[in-house]
Amino acid sequence: MKRYIAIALLMVVFKMSFSQQYFDTLQLRKSVAFMSDDDKMGRMPDSEGSNAVASFIVDEFKQAGLKLLCNEGYQPFTYYKGWKMGDTNMAMFDGEPLQCFTDYAPACYFNTSMATLNADVVAVGNGKNVDWSKCEGKWVLLMPGPDDRHPSLARNAIKNGAGGVIIVDAAKAPKYDYYNALGVSANKVLTLGPVVKVSEAVLERMLAKANMDVDKLRNNIKKDKDMVLPLGIRFEATTNFYRNEVNAKNVVALLEGSDPVLKNEYIVVGAHYDHVGYVEKPSAKTGKLRTYIYNGADDNASGTVGMVELAKKYASQQMRPKRSIIFVAFDAEEEGLLGSDSFFDQCIAIDTSMVKAMVNLDMIGRYNPEKGLKIIGANSSKEGVDLVKKLTKKADIKVKCEQKTLLFSASDHINFYRYGIPVFFFNTDTHKDYHRVSDEVQKIDFKHMQQILIIADELIDNLANRKKNLRYVKI
Ligand SMILES: [Zn+2]
Numbered sequence: 001m002k003r004y005i006a007i008a009l010l011m012v013v014f015k016m017s018f019s020q021q022y023f024d025t026l027q028l029r030k031s032v033a034f035m036s037d038d039d040k041m042g043r044m045p046d047s048e049g050s051n052a053v054a055s056f057i058v059d060e061f062k063q064a065g066l067k068l069l070c071n072e073g074y075q076p077f078t079y080y081k082g083w084k085m086g087d088t089n090m091a092m093f094d095g096e097p098l099q100c101f102t103d104y105a106p107a108c109y110f111n112t113s114m115a116t117l118n119a120d121v122v123a124v125g126n127g128k129n130v131d132w133s134k135c136e137g138k139w140v141l142l143m144p145g146p147d148d149r150h151p152s153l154a155r156n157a158i159k160n161g162a163g164g165v166i167i168v169d170a171a172k173a174p175k176y177d178y179y180n181a182l183g184v185s186a187n188k189v190l191t192l193g194p195v196v197k198v199s200e201a202v203l204e205r206m207l208a209k210a211n212m213d214v215d216k217l218r219n220n221i222k223k224d225k226d227m228v229l230p231l232g233i234r235f236e237a238t239t240n241f242y243r244n245e246v247n248a249k250n251v252v253a254l255l256e257g258s259d260p261v262l263k264n265e266y267i268v269v270g271a272h273y274d275h276v277g278y279v280e281k282p283s284a285k286t287g288k289l290r291t292y293i294y295n296g297a298d299d300n301a302s303g304t305v306g307m308v309e310l311a312k313k314y315a316s317q318q319m320r321p322k323r324s325i326i327f328v329a330f331d332a333e334e335e336g337l338l339g340s341d342s343f344f345d346q347c348i349a350i351d352t353s354m355v356k357a358m359v360n361l362d363m364i365g366r367y368n369p370e371k372g373l374k375i376i377g378a379n380s381s382k383e384g385v386d387l388v389k390k391l392t393k394k395a396d397i398k399v400k401c402e403q404k405t406l407l408f409s410a411s412d413h414i415n416f417y418r419y420g421i422p423v424f425f426f427n428t429d430t431h432k433d434y435h436r437v438s439d440e441v442q443k444i445d446f447k448h449m450q451q452i453l454i455i456a457d458e459l460i461d462n463l464a465n466r467k468k469n470l471r472y473v474k475i
Pocket residue numbers: 272299300333362363411
């Protein structure tokens with residue numbers, strides 16, 4: 001009897017050390033540090049940093065012996081973000097051409113790709129309290145105050161019948177400007193009048209033609225706020241933009257199941273590897289332009305590295321699981337869950353009904369004993385919550401199966417759930433460094449991350465080998 005206990009104990013110890021060998025904290029730290037290093041510049045899709053990380057994941061998959069899917073492991077997709085300037089922008093008044101970026105700049109405020117207008121100019125002050133009937137089809141010249149939002153002013157003028165908008169920008173050389181968030185979907189291209197920004201110097205030149213100067217105009221505006229003053233000059237401009245297409249890519253690999261029938265069923269294990277990039281702005285202390293990099297160590301280098309280590313573990317096991325497992329690193333999650341949204345559309349010839357469960361790892365590096373590890377969406381199957389409870393009964397960390405919360409729609413698993421696939425979203429909750437430049441590798445808790453991966457491993461093992469699949473529940 002004792003001997004059996006000893007053997008059983010030995011097996012437990014063996015299994016523990018076996019797991020820990022796979023989720024070695026030094027290895028986890030090394031990979032998270034690589035992904036969240038400054039030289040990755042915050043892993044924006046279609047950037048050098050993103051490419052370096054994607055190729056790292058491909059190499060890891062390849063070395064582990066997994067089958068790379070799609071194009072050597074890359075699953076490409078595209079999306080639109082913002083606009084780029086076309087090459088037919090021009091502006092002139094009374095036959096005098098203006099210099100782009102010195103005298104004027106075109107603005108893209110309405111998802112308008114091409115707009116042109118040749119008309120008279122009327123000055124309307126700051127564009128509030130205007131008799132718009134006098135502006136029909138004309139250029140309205142706006143002189144916004146420092147707190148006025150240019151896109152809203154321009155939109156209002158166009159909505160009220162103005163043919164085009166000239167905004168006097170305090171900056172001497174107006175910068176190219178675009179703005180996409182006016183309640184207009186990025187996919188909808190509108191045809192509205194042109195908007196250009198001109199410098200104060202150009203305004204002076206225009207007013208000189210109308211025998212006026214800037215001070216006089218400002219005084220008139222102060223006196224009579226709803227004035228519409230025809231300047232007696234013609235202005236002509238064409239603005240031209242095209243949508244900026246981003247080339248993104250998921251990284252996908254397959255571990256084929258060992259059961260001749262069940263290998264046609266799939267478990268997907270995913271994590272997004274992109275983050276939000278960097279910004280350049282003047283430092284609060286010195287005023288000098290500085291680069292602030294969002295390294296996203298927790299969000300989501302932690303989950304990506306976890307997914308990769310799980311993939312390596314499964315690939316190296318002698319006994320392959322019965323069902324097939326797809327390991328995927330999603331791109332462009334931060335842009336609106338776009339990588340997971342494209343997953344089934346692009347080069348993966350798998351019917352959604354053959355995917356029996358999805359495990360998503362997003363932010364698993366900041367375990368907080370008060371909050372515990374959250375496994376969100378476990379209740380998207382009849383058996384999910386009980387299964388998690390059973391598997392984590394003896395776990396050293398606190399595990400909570402969250403009911404439907406705001407977080408439920410906040411990551412990639414939602415694009416599997418919507419196809420009727422049971423999901424499990426592993427997450428150690430948000431924290432004060434979330435989406436801040438302080439989300440750094442030094443703050444990752446690798447010891448607990450290891451525990452979390454042991455739990456994920458047991459869950460995946462169960463999902464890939466269980467007799468009956470989980471039964472989906474809409475939550
Ligand atoms: Zn994330």
